[in-house]
Amino acid sequence: MNSDTPQHESITETENPSADTAQRLEALESRLAYQEHWLDSLDAAVAQQERRLMQLERLSNAMQTRLQELRASHGDLQGDMPGPEDELPPHY
Template sequence: MAYQEHWLDTLDQAIAQQERRLMKLERLGELMQTRLKDMQASTGQGMTPGPDDELPPHY
């Protein structure tokens, strides 16, 4: 019985840790999307590549 309680506590801690990490990753993804939209809006280019995105002739 003690082993079962130990494993259940361990699994509970692992699930709680994964939930925290998932929440952090979701917030990071939302922040990255917001920054990308802000960058696209500030350059006025949207998704079209600009001169800085072109590869040099030797590639």
Template sequence: MTNELSPAELAQRLESLESRLAYQEHWLDTLDQAVAQQERRLEKLEQLSALMRERLREQHQALQAGDSQGSFRPEDDIPPHY
């Protein structure tokens, strides 16, 4: 029994390998696009988080400044039904 393949068998194996390679390249491109999209979303979320932190810090400072001046605080207001 010989280990040599016929030209038709070699062509079939080559075609099969090329098909698998094309399929893998397609999925690599798809995954690359998904990673790039997630990176863009992550950057936007990080910017939003930084903005929210800054706004929270500003509100906290404003509340502290209001406390030191003895100004009205909404949580000190008595509801009308009392």
């Protein structure tokens, strides 16, 4: 029986590392799936912010163009009038 006992212990020892390895592998797969989900979420958020930034840049360019047109047409009517950037704030 002594010869059977060490053999039984070695079987138990090989089963434990296998079960431990399976648990560790399952935990790693779970973490990987969670990280992939968050990576996809972050990618979507960055893409949405990029679209919004491009939209705001187009809007800013359109507003700058319109402001220049208004200044040009206003300047033609009343001469060289100072713009809002030339005005001092009210606290001066």
